[in-house]
Amino acid sequence: MSDCLLAPFRVLDLTDEKGFLCGRVLGDFGADVIKIEPPGGDPGRAVGPFYHDMSHPEKSLYWIAYNCNKRGITLDIRVAEGKDIFKKLVKSADFVIESFKPGQMAKLGLVYENLRQINPGIIMTSITSFGQAGPWKDYKGSDIALWALSSYMYVTGDEDRPPVCPSFPQAFLHAGLEAASASLVALHHRLLTGEGQWVDVSAQDALAIVNLQNQQYWNLARFNPKRAGSSQMLSGVRWSRQKRLWRCRDGFVIFIISSGHMGAPGNKALTEWMAGEGLAPEFMQKINWETFDPQGQELTDEQYRGMMVAISGFFERHTKAELYAGAVQKRIVLYPCNTTEDLMHDAQLQARNFWTDMLHTQLGGTLTYPRPCVAFSEAPCDIRRRAPLIGEHNEEVYVGELGLSKEDLGRLREKRAI
């Protein structure tokens, strides 16, 4: 795939599920990513869900999702023979990505300084929960603990219950993507200077910025935002509790009563749509939406509440598909709360050819994948190969590229190095 953007670059991917996405992103952009698994398979192969619910290392959908566009070899870098082979691979590599606990690579004699002596241009990227240094570097960072420590969790959930985090782990995906971005910044520096470097990624650090403005509330206004269920709490505005999620006939939609270029045309169109069904109160039809400011004095408290009740009543009569179709047509900034099933039927994603089928011979069928989210005008960015089976490319890499003989391979297998 020489026309792929990162085709000249090779990545050695030592990560477990904490770092899969980094190599996946580089692979999407065309890099030759070699996933290095310990003999027997990567621990990330035990992460569910599984194909047809069969718990099996070749059937983990988590593995399959985040290791496509990679080749796969097995190698035990803890034994001497394995370490030698790894060092040989480092000579021809541009990136090494790892997600071991801090200190683990040092025990193996494979820290950045060691790798740099083999290949001065190498970019080594380390992905951990809390980073390589600092008082918590050895702490364990599960997804939920990292959400907690990034302050995102405290502002999420219903007020009468504990705060919540999303029901699909996210923290290490943010870390993996951050690692890919930062590694590519390092690549730019290397292309100009020849100098590689060590990229130290912390999941907590990467996640702390994802809620975007939480810390600013304390910084500027000494205010701690709190969870408010389907509303958002703001400070310094007239209605500090703003309803954003609304029930409809078969689920939920998001609609924010806003002003200006984002809100005015849609507020007017929604009012007309509601009026067409006899559901818009008089005062709502008289609002001049062009100048309306939801934080201003146009409405009394009673009218504001009346407007919310009227909008609720209207949404509850319609399905999310009806509301979204109307929104697209009338330019009302309203969106459905999609399920994974809804997404597979989304017209926009279908029109953009977002889904692609990939044959999995060993599963006896095809799987439908979402494509990468970036389209380049001059090069493909697609799913080119499915995730590797355990040791699938051992011969291709060790014999075909490193120049080992089949006998060497057998000997290494006996020593459990591969």
Next chain:
Amino acid sequence: MRKALEDIKIADFTWYVAGPFCTRYLADYGAQIIKVESSKVLDGVRPYPPYKDDIPGVNRGGYFHNYNSNKLGVTLNLRHPKGLEIARKIIMWSDVVAESFSPGIMNSLGLGYDDIKQMKPEIIMISLSSKGQTGPQARLPAVGLHLAALSGFINLTGWPERDPSLLYGAYTDSIAGRYGVAAVMVALAQRQRTGKGQYIDLSQSEAGLQFLIPPLLDYAANGRVLNRDGNRHPAAAPHGAYRCQGEDCWCAIAVFTEEEWMALRRVMGHPSWAGYPRFATLAGRKRNEDELNRLVEQWTANHTAEEVMRLLQEAGVSAGVLEKAEDLHRDPQLAARHHFWTVKHEEIGDSTYDGMGSILSQTPAELNKAAPVLGQDNLQVYTQILGLSEAEFIDLIQQGVFE
């Protein structure tokens, strides 16, 4: 010390968050950014809270500040023919053009990729739009919360028997912003090799979906629709947020392995209930999870969240305080990584900004310029960088070109 991206110049027409996040990231590593704004149609997050001392104002909002530091800020009227001329000059100065308007806007201004590559064939242009440049729903605007709902995250957050909970802020914006960084860097690497520029179409909602691939495959392969499930995790118990001493104080605890369960029991002082046979295995703890959570909370309620975290982490169990906005500012680990940067802002004075999450050993990120007040760098950009004479500059001000 050389900055990683000090040779890169970016004409930044982005607004709201995803685009500004992307260019801010590049700016932290040394790229020079000219952020082009209009005083007539403000960047949508400029008027957004939180405000310094709760006093609203277009230069007082921390949401805008956080994603526009390290940039030069100019105002420019793109509806004025001479404004477009100036915009073209900024583009000629740049290596990368970034924009996040609704699809079609840049084309209608004559600043679409086809137009600008005529002027500068090696230009790289990135559009970060809500749903991509093509498709029947492409032109309906959205902010991050809409896209978090559209791409499935809201439905996956909250309690199964209740309405979903909002994800605070604009969840997909940082995902799209970081993908944008990676995409721009890849295009720059390609340009270095081939001398060719290109156009990048990045869909923010499709970026979000990259973080839900396993559940999407689960539906495709198994027909299962993942639903929100509070704080439960299929392979862990206890797993959740537990009330601690103090007002609305919580600590998250996650117990996956047998070893971790034994460690939790030890730290709790071996309460008799923890030895009940129904809690002996993960399967048993999952079956009796409500009761288990109540009992664990009887222990956590007698400790501060910080104590619970420290005791458990020292025993090898994953735990984390549910930090409030305030707590971030005294988090020792974030401090050790220099996550926060304090710089002086033109209108509100010293203010604290987030860093982005990585430490690069040879070319670390730096934040040394606060977000611009509206039009702050007009004089510098228009006269020093673009080379207008003072007379031209004043003439164009009078014509309303810099509004």
